[in-house]
Amino acid sequence: MVDFPINSTDFRLLQPEVIELEQEHFQQATKISAKATSEVLSWQTYLNVLALLSFKEWLTKRILDQRIHLNxxxxxxxGHLSVGEFKICVIATENLLDEVVNISEYAIEQQQATADFYVLFEVLEEQEQAICRGFLDYNQLMNYLQRFDLQLSADGCYQLPFFLFDLEPNHLLFYCRFLQPSAISLPVASAATNTSLPLQTYLNKTRTQLCQNSHYTLHPV
Structure with a gap:
């Protein structure tokens, strides 16, 4: 991959990509999150939908030659979407506290949830904005976990320092256009992985919700 030099004097790095949320985004997020089985899941689903819809809209205006599919x-x-052959995992949070990013075990260790890129979004519901805070690729993520032998927190998340993330979203556009998918080595499903019990998968996913948000009340639109 291309390593872009980070210049702290570059004013663009001080201005994150802010995407204005539309009324239809809130309506769709409310509709989808209403199907969740708990209040915790409902709130995280709500944030995920807002981040995904705004991100897809942002990508669609900038990448015209590749198919963008929303899962x-x-x-x-x-949340997940794909750009061409690349899988992108969207991590949505209400706030970015203490320069720490919480990523659930499910998004990293479950083969069906892993992605080429992990994109961090801060969703400000009251301001009706979704802010792209940065991204990193799967190789960078795994290298950091292995290098520092990072362990899961009690709520089932890995806590990553914010400085790992590339703050320039245009770099992500560059990768999606010109990088070969084979440059990022995603795990391959094994027979042992495929025999995991659906109930255990559900429990693992549910256990990781608390790490991403501190408030779970779904406010009316």
Missing amino acids: INAIDTV
């Missing part, structure tokens, strides 16, 4: 089926833990 709206499994969305209660993290």
Whole structure:
């Protein structure tokens, strides 16, 4: 992959990509999150849908030569979409506290949930904005976990420092256009992985919700 130099004097890095949320985004998020089985899942689903819809809209205006597909089926833990052959995991949070990013175990260790890129979004419901805070690729994520032998927190999340993330979303556009998918090594499903019990998968996903948000009340639109 191309390593882009980070210049702290570059004013663009001080201005994150802010996407204005539309009324239809809130309506769709409310409709989809209402199907969740708990209040915790409902709130995280709500945030995930808002982040996904705004991100898809942002990508569609900038990548015209590749198909962008939104996966709206499994969305209660993290959100997923694809750009061409690349899988992107969208991590939605209400706030970014203490320069720490919480990523659920499910999004990293479950083969069906892993992605080429992990994109961090801060969703500000009252301001009606979704802010793209940065991204990192799967190789960078795994290298950090292995190098520092990072362990799961009690709520089932890995806590990553915010400085790992590339703050320039245009770099992600560059990768999606010119990078070969083989440059990022995603795990391959094994027979042992495929025999996991659906109930255990559900319990693992549910256990990770608390790490991403501190408030779970779904406010009316």
